[in-house]
Amino acid sequence: MLERDELPPLQSLVVFETAARLLSFTAAAKELNMTQPAVSQQIRSVELALGVTLFERIYRGVRLTDEGHSLLKMTQKHLKELRDALQKMKQKNRHPRINVATDFAFAAFRLMPRLPEFRKQYPNIDIRIQASQSEVDLASTEADIAILFGDGHYQGYRSEKLLAERVYPVCSPKLLDGKDPVGTFKELSALPLLKLNLEAGQQWMDWATVFRLNNSNMAPPEPVMEFDNYTLLVQAVISGQGVGLGWSPLLDDFIKSGVLVALEDFAVASERGYYMVTPNQQALSDPAIAFLQWIVSANDVNPTKA
Structure with missing residues (x-):
């Protein structure tokens, strides 16, 4: 049996495993950047x-000798055990992480202002926000x-x-000055x-829908500006460039602070809204459950199943 000081260096065994697996010194050099x-x-x-x-x-x-085959089998087994250990x-010393997928509007106007409170309550849980401007594809996302x-209604x-x-027109106070x-x-x-x-x-609702649901005989005029991003639209509204549609869950903080004025006379509501969505066949981790409980309390709501 080899003594400790007789063992080949670990790096040499890694090089051997790579060359033996690929049966090529040249391919092994390329994989190992040597x-x-x-x-x-x-x-x-x-x-x-x-x-x-x-x-x-x-x-x-090259091809392996009998001794080479034996060493390859042992080396792969023990390298795998070492990598797993x-x-x-690393996982033991790493904070648990939650992946949360949502759209840019909810992330910017509802989630981000409240996340410091979550971090205060759960300092050892890391949050990764996966925000998208387009509709989130649940099948391809890695979100918890x-x-x-x-x-x-999200199948599965x-x-x-x-x-x-709940939607109503919003504008800057200076636009109405x-x-x-x-x-x-x-x-x-x-x-x-x-x-x-x-x-x-x-x-999302548009101007034509808001006019129609209010039983208006008028059609909305052509907009003076159009945006592909709701965050940019809100910034334009805040700067006094025009009137936009505000979603109550998103812009409540701006309205309460007086940054925006809600034109409540034109408010309309629907059965739609923001939903918390989780995989049907997958048990939630303790950090994910903590986040769900927090997001409910942070928004002061009683969630209902769809």
Whole structure:
């Protein structure tokens, strides 16, 4: 049995395993980012340490000797055990992480302002926010939890309503400075309207829907500006460039602080809203459960199953 000081260096065994697995010193050099002579030197050092020949040089390559086969089997087994043990050590010392998927609007206006409180309550849980401008593809995302806007029907997933949809026009106070209160659709139509462009499948309300649900005989005028991003639209509204549609769950903080004015006379509601969505066949981790409980309390709601 080899003594500890007679064992080949670990790096040499890694080089041997790679060359033996690929049956090529050149391919092993490429995978390990080494030169081919350096690989040959490492292999030779293992052979000298063990006093055996591990490879037979053949035309355009190498093949393993019986001793080489035996060493490859042992090396792969123990390298795997070593890698697994090191990975467990890393995981043990790493904070648990939750992947949360949602859209940019909810992330920017509802989630991010409240996350410091979650971090205060759960300092050892890391949060990764996967925000998307388009509709979140649940099949391809690695999220533990998704917070999605829609009707709550997601095949293969559990969903509970977090926030109901309520929509009304919003604008900056300076846009109304010196003007009479806006109480009719004629007065609303005289203001510059801002539009959010929707992708196929998205269910957000538009100006035409708001006018129709309010039983207006008027059609909305053409918008003065259009945006593909709701965050940019809100920034334009805040700067006084026009009137946009505000979703109550998203812009409540701006309205309460007086940054935005809600034109409540034109408010409409629907059965849609933001839902907490989780895999149907997968048990939630303790950190994920803690996050779900926190997001419910942070939004002061009683969630309902879809």
